[in-house]
Amino acid sequence: MIETTEKNIYKAFGLTISSTIHLPELTQINNKDRLTDIVIKKEDLTVTWAKQFVTNEHYVINENSVIFQVPHVATYLIRNGNEILFSPLEGSQENEIRIYILGTCMGAVLLQRKILPLHGSAVAIDGKAYAIVGDSGVGKSTLASAFLNNGYRLLSDDVIPVSLNKENIPVVAPAYPQQKLWLESLNQFGMVSSNYQPLVDRDTKFAIPVHSQFANESLPLAGVIELVKTEADEVEMYPIQKMERFLVLFNHTYRNLFIEPSELIDWHFNTSAKMVKHIDLYRLHRPVSYFTAHELTDIIINTLKKKENVYVKN
Numbered sequence: 001m002i003e004t005t006e007k008n009i010y011k012a013f014g015l016t017i018s019s020t021i022h023l024p025e026l027t028q029i030n031n032k033d034r035l036t037d038i039v040i041k042k043e044d045l046t047v048t049w050a051k052q053f054v055t056n057e058h059y060v061i062n063e064n065s066v067i068f069q070v071p072h073v074a075t076y077l078i079r080n081g082n083e084i085l086f087s088p089l090e091g092s093q094e095n096e097i098r099i100y101i102l103g104t105c106m107g108a109v110l111l112q113r114k115i116l117p118l119h120g121s122a123v124a125i126d127g128k129a130y131a132i133v134g135d136s137g138v139g140k141s142t143l144a145s146a147f148l149n150n151g152y153r154l155l156s157d158d159v160i161p162v163s164l165n166k167e168n169i170p171v172v173a174p175a176y177p178q179q180k181l182w183l184e185s186l187n188q189f190g191m192v193s194s195n196y197q198p199l200v201d202r203d204t205k206f207a208i209p210v211h212s213q214f215a216n217e218s219l220p221l222a223g224v225i226e227l228v229k230t231e232a233d234e235v236e237m238y239p240i241q242k243m244e245r246f247l248v249l250f251n252h253t254y255r256n257l258f259i260e261p262s263e264l265i266d267w268h269f270n271t272s273a274k275m276v277k278h279i280d281l282y283r284l285h286r287p288v289s290y291f292t293a294h295e296l297t298d299i300i301i302n303t304l305k306k307k308e309n310v311y312v313k314n
Helices: 046-052 094-112 140-149 183-188 244-251 265-276 293-313
Strands: 008-012 015-019 038-042 059-061 065-070 074-079 083-088 116-125 128-133 153-164 170-172 178-182 205-209 219-230 236-239 280-287
Touching: 038 094, 046 065, 046 074, 065 094, 074 094, 083 094, 094 116, 094 153, 116 140, 116 219, 116 265, 128 140, 128 153, 128 170, 140 153, 140 178, 140 183, 140 293, 153 178, 153 265, 178 183, 183 205, 219 244, 219 293, 236 293, 244 265, 244 280, 280 293
Parallel strands: 015 038, 038 083, 128 219, 219 280
Antiparallel strands: 008 015, 059 065, 065 074, 074 083, 116 128, 116 153, 153 170, 170 219, 178 205, 236 280
16 A cells, blocks of 8 residues: 555555546545555656557557556556556647546556456356456447346446455455447437537547446356457357457456566466356357347347356255
8 A cells, every 4th residue: 555645545446546637537536544555647758658569569568567658648657566657748638637547557457466457348147246357349338228227237338457365255345336339329229419528639539428227236257258340241149268268368358468567477377277167158149230238148148147157956
């Protein structure tokens, strides 16, 4: 824990965060003892970046640090699992700076703390967490939104923090009460885009607050569902078996390119080995020919119910 005097104190990703930049997406808390897990602050990184910059390399990664620059936005330095420093570039906007703090920076700091960040959306179903993972644009957030429309709650969108408890059972901590949805998804759900804030100017992806549908407590991770696009017309869901489960967890670890240079290969494999003993992994094929989110929620719920019935009978 780091002692700090910063005013903005938040709870997110199972951690207490102090920040000099206001993070309206996060849940602000009163933290009288002023002890935090992560400090986020503005600092001039011009010289630091110039010293470490390597031509054609987007990131410079070491065992305890990651530094990168987003053109026209900011330079970021994440180090020791407890600091995120940012240096705004000329013409940058605060909402753009925050996107990378809550995305890439948070993914890096979680890895440094040896908390496995899955890339996807996590929903709470019957007291357990289920992670929906997949490639960018496959429809993870849209599927999670369909669950919310059916009365389920959101744990995380984009970065899912998974840690192991004392019994080596994987647990998902709640991130923050917001989703990101494309305009097409808003239209499918009958939501009016003018009611929501675009992530950046002229963007067609919107920030959707979900305070009333947010799960505030950590939950055991019971399953990971890999969402995959298919040209076929039928939805199909089936278990992922044996060693392929390790590949799925690695492929859908947020910013997995940081793992090797951060010397975390062994840790990631050992953590995955412990996780697969306690979770089910599935692959879910989503036809691209029509909007399937409601159908997908039905097949997931039915599959999980059948699995639960098998456990009860046994």
